[in-house]
Amino acid sequence: MRRRSLGHALAAAAWLPALARAQGWPNRPVRLIVPYAPGxxxxxxxxxxxxxxxxxxGQPFLVENRPGAQAILGTELAAxxxxxxxTLLVxxxxxxxxxxxxxxxxxxDTRKDLAPVSILAAYPLVVVVPGDSPxxxxxxxxxxxxxxxDGTNYGASAASFQLPTELLNQRAGTRFAYTAFDGSAETVRAVAEGEVTMALVDAGSALAAHAAGRVRGLAVTAPHRLPAWRGCPTMAELDYPDLTLRLWSGVLAPAGTPAPILNRLATELAAITxxxxxxxxxxxxxxxxxGSSTEEFRRVIETELPLWAEVARQAGIRPERSTASPVRSPG
Incomplete structure:
Protein backbone atom coordinates (compact mmCIF):
# COMPACT_ATOMS: atom_id res chain seq x y z
CA MET A 1 0.00 0.00 0.00
CA ARG A 2 2.84 2.34 0.91
CA ARG A 3 4.53 1.65 -2.43
CA ARG A 4 1.30 2.29 -4.35
CA SER A 5 0.71 5.57 -2.52
CA LEU A 6 4.25 6.66 -3.32
CA GLY A 7 3.68 5.86 -6.99
CA HIS A 8 0.50 7.91 -7.04
CA ALA A 9 2.28 10.80 -5.34
CA LEU A 10 5.11 10.74 -7.88
CA ALA A 11 2.64 10.63 -10.78
CA ALA A 12 0.74 13.58 -9.36
CA ALA A 13 3.97 15.52 -8.85
CA ALA A 14 4.93 14.96 -12.48
CA TRP A 15 1.64 16.55 -13.56
CA LEU A 16 1.98 19.61 -11.34
CA PRO A 17 4.11 21.73 -13.73
CA ALA A 18 1.73 21.02 -16.65
CA LEU A 19 -1.28 21.70 -14.47
CA ALA A 20 0.22 24.97 -13.27
CA ARG A 21 0.89 26.06 -16.86
CA ALA A 22 -2.66 25.16 -17.84
CA GLN A 23 -4.19 27.07 -14.94
CA GLY A 24 -2.29 30.19 -15.96
CA TRP A 25 -2.93 29.70 -19.67
CA PRO A 26 -3.18 31.83 -21.67
CA ASN A 27 -1.04 34.49 -20.05
CA ARG A 28 0.47 35.72 -23.33
CA PRO A 29 -0.80 36.16 -26.93
CA VAL A 30 -1.48 32.96 -28.88
CA ARG A 31 -0.66 32.43 -32.57
CA LEU A 32 -3.23 30.74 -34.79
CA ILE A 33 -1.26 29.50 -37.80
CA VAL A 34 -3.42 29.07 -40.90
CA PRO A 35 -1.52 27.25 -43.69
CA TYR A 36 -3.64 28.92 -46.37
CA ALA A 37 -4.01 32.38 -47.91
CA PRO A 38 -6.46 34.87 -46.38
CA GLY A 39 -10.10 34.70 -47.44
CA GLY A 58 -8.59 37.72 -22.20
CA GLN A 59 -5.52 37.28 -24.40
CA PRO A 60 -5.13 38.03 -28.12
CA PHE A 61 -5.47 35.03 -30.46
CA LEU A 62 -3.70 36.30 -33.57
CA VAL A 63 -4.14 34.74 -37.00
CA GLU A 64 -0.93 34.18 -38.97
CA ASN A 65 -1.38 33.06 -42.59
CA ARG A 66 1.45 30.83 -43.83
CA PRO A 67 0.29 29.40 -47.19
CA GLY A 68 2.34 27.28 -49.57
CA ALA A 69 2.98 23.77 -50.89
CA GLN A 70 -0.52 22.38 -50.29
CA ALA A 71 -0.51 23.69 -46.70
CA ILE A 72 2.70 21.83 -45.88
CA LEU A 73 4.72 24.93 -44.99
CA GLY A 74 2.35 26.27 -42.36
CA THR A 75 1.64 22.85 -40.92
CA GLU A 76 5.35 22.19 -40.47
CA LEU A 77 5.78 25.58 -38.78
CA ALA A 78 3.10 24.73 -36.23
CA ALA A 79 4.41 21.21 -35.68
CA THR A 87 1.05 28.30 -31.02
CA LEU A 88 -1.94 26.52 -32.54
CA LEU A 89 -2.74 25.26 -36.03
CA VAL A 90 -6.08 25.82 -37.76
CA ASP A 109 4.19 13.45 -38.93
CA THR A 110 0.50 14.01 -38.17
CA ARG A 111 0.44 11.40 -35.40
CA LYS A 112 3.77 12.20 -33.77
CA ASP A 113 4.16 15.96 -34.20
CA LEU A 114 0.65 17.30 -33.64
CA ALA A 115 -1.91 16.99 -30.84
CA PRO A 116 -5.58 17.12 -31.91
CA VAL A 117 -7.70 19.64 -30.01
CA SER A 118 -11.10 19.94 -31.69
CA ILE A 119 -12.78 19.63 -35.07
CA LEU A 120 -14.55 22.94 -35.58
CA ALA A 121 -16.66 22.11 -38.62
CA ALA A 122 -17.05 19.65 -41.45
CA TYR A 123 -17.97 20.26 -45.04
CA PRO A 124 -19.44 17.77 -47.48
CA LEU A 125 -18.56 17.46 -51.11
CA VAL A 126 -20.94 17.73 -54.03
CA VAL A 127 -20.73 16.08 -57.45
CA VAL A 128 -21.08 18.86 -60.03
CA VAL A 129 -21.33 18.81 -63.82
CA PRO A 130 -21.72 21.71 -66.29
CA GLY A 131 -25.02 23.53 -66.05
CA ASP A 132 -25.85 22.63 -69.67
CA SER A 133 -24.73 19.02 -69.28
CA PRO A 134 -27.05 16.27 -70.55
CA ASP A 150 -11.71 6.58 -71.57
CA GLY A 151 -13.82 9.61 -72.40
CA THR A 152 -14.41 11.18 -68.99
CA ASN A 153 -12.29 13.24 -66.61
CA TYR A 154 -12.58 15.08 -63.32
CA GLY A 155 -11.02 18.19 -61.86
CA ALA A 156 -9.31 18.40 -58.47
CA SER A 157 -7.10 21.00 -56.85
CA ALA A 158 -5.58 18.91 -54.05
CA ALA A 159 -5.36 15.40 -52.69
CA SER A 160 -8.39 16.09 -50.49
CA PHE A 161 -10.52 16.23 -53.66
CA GLN A 162 -8.51 13.83 -55.81
CA LEU A 163 -8.67 10.89 -53.41
CA PRO A 164 -12.44 11.04 -52.73
CA THR A 165 -12.98 11.04 -56.51
CA GLU A 166 -10.64 8.08 -56.87
CA LEU A 167 -12.67 6.34 -54.18
CA LEU A 168 -15.74 6.99 -56.33
CA ASN A 169 -13.90 5.44 -59.30
CA GLN A 170 -13.10 2.37 -57.22
CA ARG A 171 -16.62 1.92 -55.85
CA ALA A 172 -18.50 2.73 -59.08
CA GLY A 173 -16.19 0.95 -61.53
CA THR A 174 -15.52 4.14 -63.52
CA ARG A 175 -12.30 5.59 -64.92
CA PHE A 176 -12.65 9.35 -64.64
CA ALA A 177 -9.15 10.69 -65.39
CA TYR A 178 -7.52 13.23 -63.08
CA THR A 179 -7.00 16.82 -64.26
CA ALA A 180 -5.21 19.16 -61.86
CA PHE A 181 -6.28 22.73 -61.08
CA ASP A 182 -4.90 25.41 -58.78
CA GLY A 183 -7.86 25.75 -56.41
CA SER A 184 -11.54 25.03 -55.84
CA ALA A 185 -12.61 28.20 -57.66
CA GLU A 186 -10.58 27.20 -60.71
CA THR A 187 -12.01 23.67 -60.58
CA VAL A 188 -15.59 24.99 -60.47
CA ARG A 189 -14.82 27.29 -63.42
CA ALA A 190 -13.44 24.33 -65.39
CA VAL A 191 -16.60 22.34 -64.73
CA ALA A 192 -18.84 25.26 -65.70
CA GLU A 193 -16.95 25.72 -68.97
CA GLY A 194 -16.96 22.02 -69.83
CA GLU A 195 -13.21 21.47 -69.52
CA VAL A 196 -13.88 18.45 -67.31
CA THR A 197 -16.80 16.06 -67.14
CA MET A 198 -17.34 16.48 -63.42
CA ALA A 199 -15.76 17.31 -60.09
CA LEU A 200 -16.21 16.57 -56.42
CA VAL A 201 -15.87 19.95 -54.72
CA ASP A 202 -16.71 21.42 -51.35
CA ALA A 203 -20.32 22.57 -51.40
CA GLY A 204 -19.56 26.15 -50.39
CA SER A 205 -17.11 26.82 -53.25
CA ALA A 206 -19.65 25.77 -55.90
CA LEU A 207 -22.72 27.41 -54.37
CA ALA A 208 -22.61 30.66 -56.39
CA ALA A 209 -22.07 28.81 -59.68
CA HIS A 210 -24.91 26.44 -58.75
CA ALA A 211 -27.27 29.34 -57.97
CA ALA A 212 -26.39 30.97 -61.30
CA GLY A 213 -27.04 27.74 -63.22
CA ARG A 214 -23.42 27.43 -64.35
CA VAL A 215 -23.02 24.03 -62.67
CA ARG A 216 -25.54 21.38 -61.71
CA GLY A 217 -25.31 19.32 -58.53
CA LEU A 218 -26.04 15.61 -58.85
CA ALA A 219 -25.22 14.20 -55.39
CA VAL A 220 -23.78 15.15 -52.02
CA THR A 221 -21.46 13.15 -49.79
CA ALA A 222 -23.16 14.42 -46.62
CA PRO A 223 -25.12 12.04 -44.38
CA HIS A 224 -28.19 14.19 -45.07
CA ARG A 225 -29.50 16.35 -47.90
CA LEU A 226 -28.29 19.95 -47.96
CA PRO A 227 -30.82 22.83 -47.95
CA ALA A 228 -28.75 24.82 -50.47
CA TRP A 229 -28.60 21.81 -52.80
CA ARG A 230 -32.23 20.74 -52.84
CA GLY A 231 -32.89 17.82 -55.12
CA CYS A 232 -29.37 16.40 -54.72
CA PRO A 233 -29.58 12.93 -53.14
CA THR A 234 -26.96 11.68 -50.72
CA MET A 235 -24.49 9.01 -51.75
CA ALA A 236 -26.12 6.65 -49.28
CA GLU A 237 -29.46 7.12 -51.06
CA LEU A 238 -27.68 6.20 -54.29
CA ASP A 239 -26.37 2.95 -52.75
CA TYR A 240 -22.83 4.24 -52.12
CA PRO A 241 -22.85 4.38 -48.30
CA ASP A 242 -19.05 4.31 -48.02
CA LEU A 243 -18.97 7.56 -50.02
CA THR A 244 -20.67 9.32 -47.13
CA LEU A 245 -17.71 11.49 -46.17
CA ARG A 246 -16.86 15.03 -45.22
CA LEU A 247 -13.72 17.09 -45.15
CA TRP A 248 -13.12 18.96 -41.90
CA SER A 249 -11.29 21.85 -40.32
CA GLY A 250 -9.88 21.71 -36.83
CA VAL A 251 -7.46 23.07 -34.28
CA LEU A 252 -4.27 21.24 -33.33
CA ALA A 253 -1.28 22.02 -31.12
CA PRO A 254 2.35 20.92 -31.21
CA ALA A 255 2.80 17.46 -29.71
CA GLY A 256 3.75 17.68 -26.05
CA THR A 257 1.41 20.55 -25.26
CA PRO A 258 0.07 19.81 -21.75
CA ALA A 259 -3.20 17.87 -21.76
CA PRO A 260 -4.93 20.34 -19.41
CA ILE A 261 -4.35 23.11 -21.97
CA LEU A 262 -5.66 20.92 -24.80
CA ASN A 263 -8.76 19.94 -22.83
CA ARG A 264 -9.52 23.47 -21.73
CA LEU A 265 -9.13 24.73 -25.27
CA ALA A 266 -11.38 21.96 -26.62
CA THR A 267 -14.04 22.89 -24.07
CA GLU A 268 -13.86 26.56 -25.06
CA LEU A 269 -14.03 25.75 -28.79
CA ALA A 270 -17.04 23.47 -28.30
CA ALA A 271 -18.83 26.22 -26.33
CA ILE A 272 -18.09 28.77 -29.06
CA THR A 273 -19.40 26.39 -31.72
CA GLY A 291 -16.96 21.14 -31.77
CA SER A 292 -15.44 17.73 -30.95
CA SER A 293 -13.37 16.60 -27.99
CA THR A 294 -9.65 15.88 -28.30
CA GLU A 295 -10.26 12.13 -28.23
CA GLU A 296 -13.00 12.29 -30.88
CA PHE A 297 -10.65 14.27 -33.12
CA ARG A 298 -7.88 11.75 -32.56
CA ARG A 299 -10.15 8.87 -33.57
CA VAL A 300 -11.08 10.63 -36.81
CA ILE A 301 -7.41 11.06 -37.73
CA GLU A 302 -6.60 7.45 -36.86
CA THR A 303 -9.48 6.25 -39.05
CA GLU A 304 -8.77 8.43 -42.07
CA LEU A 305 -4.98 8.10 -42.37
CA PRO A 306 -5.08 4.41 -43.42
CA LEU A 307 -8.27 4.91 -45.45
CA TRP A 308 -6.78 7.49 -47.81
CA ALA A 309 -3.42 5.73 -47.97
CA GLU A 310 -5.21 2.63 -49.28
CA VAL A 311 -7.28 4.64 -51.78
CA ALA A 312 -4.08 6.20 -53.14
CA ARG A 313 -2.41 2.80 -53.38
CA GLN A 314 -5.32 1.27 -55.29
CA ALA A 315 -5.47 4.29 -57.60
CA GLY A 316 -1.79 3.87 -58.51
CA ILE A 317 -0.84 7.30 -57.17
CA ARG A 318 2.90 7.37 -56.69
CA PRO A 319 3.94 9.17 -53.49
CA GLU A 320 5.96 12.29 -54.20
CA ARG A 321 9.33 12.86 -52.56
CA SER A 322 8.91 16.63 -52.70
CA THR A 323 6.00 18.94 -51.89
CA ALA A 324 4.83 18.95 -55.51
CA SER A 325 1.35 17.81 -56.51
CA PRO A 326 0.78 14.04 -56.60
CA VAL A 327 0.94 12.31 -59.95
CA ARG A 328 -0.52 9.07 -61.20
CA SER A 329 2.00 6.42 -62.14
CA PRO A 330 1.82 5.03 -65.67
CA GLY A 331 -0.61 2.20 -66.19
Missing amino acids: GANDILARLYGRRLTERL RAAPDGR AASGPLVFNPAVHERLPY FRTFQDLMAFAREHP REPSVLETLRALSLDPI
Whole structure:
Protein backbone atom coordinates (compact mmCIF):
# COMPACT_ATOMS: atom_id res chain seq x y z
CA MET A 1 0.00 0.00 0.00
CA ARG A 2 2.84 2.34 0.91
CA ARG A 3 4.53 1.65 -2.43
CA ARG A 4 1.30 2.29 -4.35
CA SER A 5 0.71 5.57 -2.52
CA LEU A 6 4.25 6.66 -3.32
CA GLY A 7 3.68 5.86 -6.99
CA HIS A 8 0.50 7.91 -7.04
CA ALA A 9 2.28 10.80 -5.34
CA LEU A 10 5.11 10.74 -7.88
CA ALA A 11 2.64 10.63 -10.78
CA ALA A 12 0.74 13.58 -9.36
CA ALA A 13 3.97 15.52 -8.85
CA ALA A 14 4.93 14.96 -12.48
CA TRP A 15 1.64 16.55 -13.56
CA LEU A 16 1.98 19.61 -11.34
CA PRO A 17 4.11 21.73 -13.73
CA ALA A 18 1.73 21.02 -16.65
CA LEU A 19 -1.28 21.70 -14.47
CA ALA A 20 0.22 24.97 -13.27
CA ARG A 21 0.89 26.06 -16.86
CA ALA A 22 -2.66 25.16 -17.84
CA GLN A 23 -4.19 27.07 -14.94
CA GLY A 24 -2.29 30.19 -15.96
CA TRP A 25 -2.93 29.70 -19.67
CA PRO A 26 -3.18 31.83 -21.67
CA ASN A 27 -1.04 34.49 -20.05
CA ARG A 28 0.47 35.72 -23.33
CA PRO A 29 -0.80 36.16 -26.93
CA VAL A 30 -1.48 32.96 -28.88
CA ARG A 31 -0.66 32.43 -32.57
CA LEU A 32 -3.23 30.74 -34.79
CA ILE A 33 -1.26 29.50 -37.80
CA VAL A 34 -3.42 29.07 -40.90
CA PRO A 35 -1.52 27.25 -43.69
CA TYR A 36 -3.64 28.92 -46.37
CA ALA A 37 -4.01 32.38 -47.91
CA PRO A 38 -6.46 34.87 -46.38
CA GLY A 39 -10.10 34.70 -47.44
CA GLY A 40 -10.70 30.95 -47.52
CA ALA A 41 -12.88 28.91 -45.20
CA ASN A 42 -10.06 28.02 -42.80
CA ASP A 43 -8.95 31.64 -42.57
CA ILE A 44 -12.54 32.70 -41.86
CA LEU A 45 -12.85 30.02 -39.18
CA ALA A 46 -9.56 31.02 -37.55
CA ARG A 47 -10.61 34.67 -37.36
CA LEU A 48 -14.10 33.83 -36.12
CA TYR A 49 -12.91 31.51 -33.34
CA GLY A 50 -9.84 33.64 -32.62
CA ARG A 51 -12.03 36.67 -31.96
CA ARG A 52 -14.27 34.71 -29.59
CA LEU A 53 -11.31 33.10 -27.79
CA THR A 54 -9.81 36.56 -27.29
CA GLU A 55 -13.07 37.77 -25.74
CA ARG A 56 -13.52 34.69 -23.56
CA LEU A 57 -9.94 34.19 -22.38
CA GLY A 58 -8.59 37.72 -22.20
CA GLN A 59 -5.52 37.28 -24.40
CA PRO A 60 -5.13 38.03 -28.12
CA PHE A 61 -5.47 35.03 -30.46
CA LEU A 62 -3.70 36.30 -33.57
CA VAL A 63 -4.14 34.74 -37.00
CA GLU A 64 -0.93 34.18 -38.97
CA ASN A 65 -1.38 33.06 -42.59
CA ARG A 66 1.45 30.83 -43.83
CA PRO A 67 0.29 29.40 -47.19
CA GLY A 68 2.34 27.28 -49.57
CA ALA A 69 2.98 23.77 -50.89
CA GLN A 70 -0.52 22.38 -50.29
CA ALA A 71 -0.51 23.69 -46.70
CA ILE A 72 2.70 21.83 -45.88
CA LEU A 73 4.72 24.93 -44.99
CA GLY A 74 2.35 26.27 -42.36
CA THR A 75 1.64 22.85 -40.92
CA GLU A 76 5.35 22.19 -40.47
CA LEU A 77 5.78 25.58 -38.78
CA ALA A 78 3.10 24.73 -36.23
CA ALA A 79 4.41 21.21 -35.68
CA ARG A 80 7.91 22.55 -34.91
CA ALA A 81 6.69 25.23 -32.47
CA ALA A 82 7.25 25.00 -28.72
CA PRO A 83 4.51 22.94 -27.01
CA ASP A 84 3.56 25.69 -24.58
CA GLY A 85 0.05 26.57 -25.74
CA ARG A 86 1.21 29.74 -27.48
CA THR A 87 1.05 28.30 -31.02
CA LEU A 88 -1.94 26.52 -32.54
CA LEU A 89 -2.74 25.26 -36.03
CA VAL A 90 -6.08 25.82 -37.76
CA ALA A 91 -6.08 23.45 -40.73
CA ALA A 92 -8.26 21.25 -42.87
CA SER A 93 -7.98 17.52 -43.38
CA GLY A 94 -5.82 18.04 -46.49
CA PRO A 95 -2.38 18.44 -44.90
CA LEU A 96 -3.22 16.10 -42.02
CA VAL A 97 -4.74 12.93 -43.51
CA PHE A 98 -4.57 13.35 -47.31
CA ASN A 99 -1.02 14.66 -47.80
CA PRO A 100 0.49 11.66 -45.97
CA ALA A 101 -1.18 9.40 -48.56
CA VAL A 102 0.42 11.12 -51.55
CA HIS A 103 3.78 12.34 -50.23
CA GLU A 104 6.54 9.89 -49.44
CA ARG A 105 8.34 12.33 -47.17
CA LEU A 106 6.67 15.13 -45.28
CA PRO A 107 8.48 17.47 -42.87
CA TYR A 108 5.96 16.56 -40.18
CA ASP A 109 4.19 13.45 -38.93
CA THR A 110 0.50 14.01 -38.17
CA ARG A 111 0.44 11.40 -35.40
CA LYS A 112 3.77 12.20 -33.77
CA ASP A 113 4.16 15.96 -34.20
CA LEU A 114 0.65 17.30 -33.64
CA ALA A 115 -1.91 16.99 -30.84
CA PRO A 116 -5.58 17.12 -31.91
CA VAL A 117 -7.70 19.64 -30.01
CA SER A 118 -11.10 19.94 -31.69
CA ILE A 119 -12.78 19.63 -35.07
CA LEU A 120 -14.55 22.94 -35.58
CA ALA A 121 -16.66 22.11 -38.62
CA ALA A 122 -17.05 19.65 -41.45
CA TYR A 123 -17.97 20.26 -45.04
CA PRO A 124 -19.44 17.77 -47.48
CA LEU A 125 -18.56 17.46 -51.11
CA VAL A 126 -20.94 17.73 -54.03
CA VAL A 127 -20.73 16.08 -57.45
CA VAL A 128 -21.08 18.86 -60.03
CA VAL A 129 -21.33 18.81 -63.82
CA PRO A 130 -21.72 21.71 -66.29
CA GLY A 131 -25.02 23.53 -66.05
CA ASP A 132 -25.85 22.63 -69.67
CA SER A 133 -24.73 19.02 -69.28
CA PRO A 134 -27.05 16.27 -70.55
CA PHE A 135 -26.60 14.50 -67.21
CA ARG A 136 -29.71 15.22 -65.17
CA THR A 137 -29.01 12.62 -62.46
CA PHE A 138 -26.03 10.91 -60.88
CA GLN A 139 -27.15 7.67 -62.53
CA ASP A 140 -26.97 9.37 -65.95
CA LEU A 141 -23.38 10.39 -65.27
CA MET A 142 -22.37 6.93 -64.09
CA ALA A 143 -24.00 5.21 -67.06
CA PHE A 144 -22.15 7.46 -69.51
CA ALA A 145 -18.84 6.98 -67.68
CA ARG A 146 -19.15 3.19 -67.82
CA GLU A 147 -20.06 3.26 -71.53
CA HIS A 148 -17.16 5.64 -72.31
CA PRO A 149 -14.45 4.57 -69.84
CA ASP A 150 -11.71 6.58 -71.57
CA GLY A 151 -13.82 9.61 -72.40
CA THR A 152 -14.41 11.18 -68.99
CA ASN A 153 -12.29 13.24 -66.61
CA TYR A 154 -12.58 15.08 -63.32
CA GLY A 155 -11.02 18.19 -61.86
CA ALA A 156 -9.31 18.40 -58.47
CA SER A 157 -7.10 21.00 -56.85
CA ALA A 158 -5.58 18.91 -54.05
CA ALA A 159 -5.36 15.40 -52.69
CA SER A 160 -8.39 16.09 -50.49
CA PHE A 161 -10.52 16.23 -53.66
CA GLN A 162 -8.51 13.83 -55.81
CA LEU A 163 -8.67 10.89 -53.41
CA PRO A 164 -12.44 11.04 -52.73
CA THR A 165 -12.98 11.04 -56.51
CA GLU A 166 -10.64 8.08 -56.87
CA LEU A 167 -12.67 6.34 -54.18
CA LEU A 168 -15.74 6.99 -56.33
CA ASN A 169 -13.90 5.44 -59.30
CA GLN A 170 -13.10 2.37 -57.22
CA ARG A 171 -16.62 1.92 -55.85
CA ALA A 172 -18.50 2.73 -59.08
CA GLY A 173 -16.19 0.95 -61.53
CA THR A 174 -15.52 4.14 -63.52
CA ARG A 175 -12.30 5.59 -64.92
CA PHE A 176 -12.65 9.35 -64.64
CA ALA A 177 -9.15 10.69 -65.39
CA TYR A 178 -7.52 13.23 -63.08
CA THR A 179 -7.00 16.82 -64.26
CA ALA A 180 -5.21 19.16 -61.86
CA PHE A 181 -6.28 22.73 -61.08
CA ASP A 182 -4.90 25.41 -58.78
CA GLY A 183 -7.86 25.75 -56.41
CA SER A 184 -11.54 25.03 -55.84
CA ALA A 185 -12.61 28.20 -57.66
CA GLU A 186 -10.58 27.20 -60.71
CA THR A 187 -12.01 23.67 -60.58
CA VAL A 188 -15.59 24.99 -60.47
CA ARG A 189 -14.82 27.29 -63.42
CA ALA A 190 -13.44 24.33 -65.39
CA VAL A 191 -16.60 22.34 -64.73
CA ALA A 192 -18.84 25.26 -65.70
CA GLU A 193 -16.95 25.72 -68.97
CA GLY A 194 -16.96 22.02 -69.83
CA GLU A 195 -13.21 21.47 -69.52
CA VAL A 196 -13.88 18.45 -67.31
CA THR A 197 -16.80 16.06 -67.14
CA MET A 198 -17.34 16.48 -63.42
CA ALA A 199 -15.76 17.31 -60.09
CA LEU A 200 -16.21 16.57 -56.42
CA VAL A 201 -15.87 19.95 -54.72
CA ASP A 202 -16.71 21.42 -51.35
CA ALA A 203 -20.32 22.57 -51.40
CA GLY A 204 -19.56 26.15 -50.39
CA SER A 205 -17.11 26.82 -53.25
CA ALA A 206 -19.65 25.77 -55.90
CA LEU A 207 -22.72 27.41 -54.37
CA ALA A 208 -22.61 30.66 -56.39
CA ALA A 209 -22.07 28.81 -59.68
CA HIS A 210 -24.91 26.44 -58.75
CA ALA A 211 -27.27 29.34 -57.97
CA ALA A 212 -26.39 30.97 -61.30
CA GLY A 213 -27.04 27.74 -63.22
CA ARG A 214 -23.42 27.43 -64.35
CA VAL A 215 -23.02 24.03 -62.67
CA ARG A 216 -25.54 21.38 -61.71
CA GLY A 217 -25.31 19.32 -58.53
CA LEU A 218 -26.04 15.61 -58.85
CA ALA A 219 -25.22 14.20 -55.39
CA VAL A 220 -23.78 15.15 -52.02
CA THR A 221 -21.46 13.15 -49.79
CA ALA A 222 -23.16 14.42 -46.62
CA PRO A 223 -25.12 12.04 -44.38
CA HIS A 224 -28.19 14.19 -45.07
CA ARG A 225 -29.50 16.35 -47.90
CA LEU A 226 -28.29 19.95 -47.96
CA PRO A 227 -30.82 22.83 -47.95
CA ALA A 228 -28.75 24.82 -50.47
CA TRP A 229 -28.60 21.81 -52.80
CA ARG A 230 -32.23 20.74 -52.84
CA GLY A 231 -32.89 17.82 -55.12
CA CYS A 232 -29.37 16.40 -54.72
CA PRO A 233 -29.58 12.93 -53.14
CA THR A 234 -26.96 11.68 -50.72
CA MET A 235 -24.49 9.01 -51.75
CA ALA A 236 -26.12 6.65 -49.28
CA GLU A 237 -29.46 7.12 -51.06
CA LEU A 238 -27.68 6.20 -54.29
CA ASP A 239 -26.37 2.95 -52.75
CA TYR A 240 -22.83 4.24 -52.12
CA PRO A 241 -22.85 4.38 -48.30
CA ASP A 242 -19.05 4.31 -48.02
CA LEU A 243 -18.97 7.56 -50.02
CA THR A 244 -20.67 9.32 -47.13
CA LEU A 245 -17.71 11.49 -46.17
CA ARG A 246 -16.86 15.03 -45.22
CA LEU A 247 -13.72 17.09 -45.15
CA TRP A 248 -13.12 18.96 -41.90
CA SER A 249 -11.29 21.85 -40.32
CA GLY A 250 -9.88 21.71 -36.83
CA VAL A 251 -7.46 23.07 -34.28
CA LEU A 252 -4.27 21.24 -33.33
CA ALA A 253 -1.28 22.02 -31.12
CA PRO A 254 2.35 20.92 -31.21
CA ALA A 255 2.80 17.46 -29.71
CA GLY A 256 3.75 17.68 -26.05
CA THR A 257 1.41 20.55 -25.26
CA PRO A 258 0.07 19.81 -21.75
CA ALA A 259 -3.20 17.87 -21.76
CA PRO A 260 -4.93 20.34 -19.41
CA ILE A 261 -4.35 23.11 -21.97
CA LEU A 262 -5.66 20.92 -24.80
CA ASN A 263 -8.76 19.94 -22.83
CA ARG A 264 -9.52 23.47 -21.73
CA LEU A 265 -9.13 24.73 -25.27
CA ALA A 266 -11.38 21.96 -26.62
CA THR A 267 -14.04 22.89 -24.07
CA GLU A 268 -13.86 26.56 -25.06
CA LEU A 269 -14.03 25.75 -28.79
CA ALA A 270 -17.04 23.47 -28.30
CA ALA A 271 -18.83 26.22 -26.33
CA ILE A 272 -18.09 28.77 -29.06
CA THR A 273 -19.40 26.39 -31.72
CA ARG A 274 -22.77 26.27 -29.92
CA GLU A 275 -23.18 30.06 -29.94
CA PRO A 276 -26.11 31.10 -32.20
CA SER A 277 -24.09 33.72 -34.12
CA VAL A 278 -21.31 31.20 -34.80
CA LEU A 279 -23.78 28.53 -35.89
CA GLU A 280 -25.33 31.02 -38.30
CA THR A 281 -21.95 31.93 -39.79
CA LEU A 282 -20.91 28.30 -40.22
CA ARG A 283 -24.15 27.31 -41.93
CA ALA A 284 -23.92 30.32 -44.26
CA LEU A 285 -20.57 28.87 -45.38
CA SER A 286 -22.18 25.42 -45.96
CA LEU A 287 -20.23 24.06 -42.97
CA ASP A 288 -21.61 21.62 -40.43
CA PRO A 289 -20.77 22.68 -36.83
CA ILE A 290 -18.89 19.99 -34.86
CA GLY A 291 -16.96 21.14 -31.77
CA SER A 292 -15.44 17.73 -30.95
CA SER A 293 -13.37 16.60 -27.99
CA THR A 294 -9.65 15.88 -28.30
CA GLU A 295 -10.26 12.13 -28.23
CA GLU A 296 -13.00 12.29 -30.88
CA PHE A 297 -10.65 14.27 -33.12
CA ARG A 298 -7.88 11.75 -32.56
CA ARG A 299 -10.15 8.87 -33.57
CA VAL A 300 -11.08 10.63 -36.81
CA ILE A 301 -7.41 11.06 -37.73
CA GLU A 302 -6.60 7.45 -36.86
CA THR A 303 -9.48 6.25 -39.05
CA GLU A 304 -8.77 8.43 -42.07
CA LEU A 305 -4.98 8.10 -42.37
CA PRO A 306 -5.08 4.41 -43.42
CA LEU A 307 -8.27 4.91 -45.45
CA TRP A 308 -6.78 7.49 -47.81
CA ALA A 309 -3.42 5.73 -47.97
CA GLU A 310 -5.21 2.63 -49.28
CA VAL A 311 -7.28 4.64 -51.78
CA ALA A 312 -4.08 6.20 -53.14
CA ARG A 313 -2.41 2.80 -53.38
CA GLN A 314 -5.32 1.27 -55.29
CA ALA A 315 -5.47 4.29 -57.60
CA GLY A 316 -1.79 3.87 -58.51
CA ILE A 317 -0.84 7.30 -57.17
CA ARG A 318 2.90 7.37 -56.69
CA PRO A 319 3.94 9.17 -53.49
CA GLU A 320 5.96 12.29 -54.20
CA ARG A 321 9.33 12.86 -52.56
CA SER A 322 8.91 16.63 -52.70
CA THR A 323 6.00 18.94 -51.89
CA ALA A 324 4.83 18.95 -55.51
CA SER A 325 1.35 17.81 -56.51
CA PRO A 326 0.78 14.04 -56.60
CA VAL A 327 0.94 12.31 -59.95
CA ARG A 328 -0.52 9.07 -61.20
CA SER A 329 2.00 6.42 -62.14
CA PRO A 330 1.82 5.03 -65.67
CA GLY A 331 -0.61 2.20 -66.19
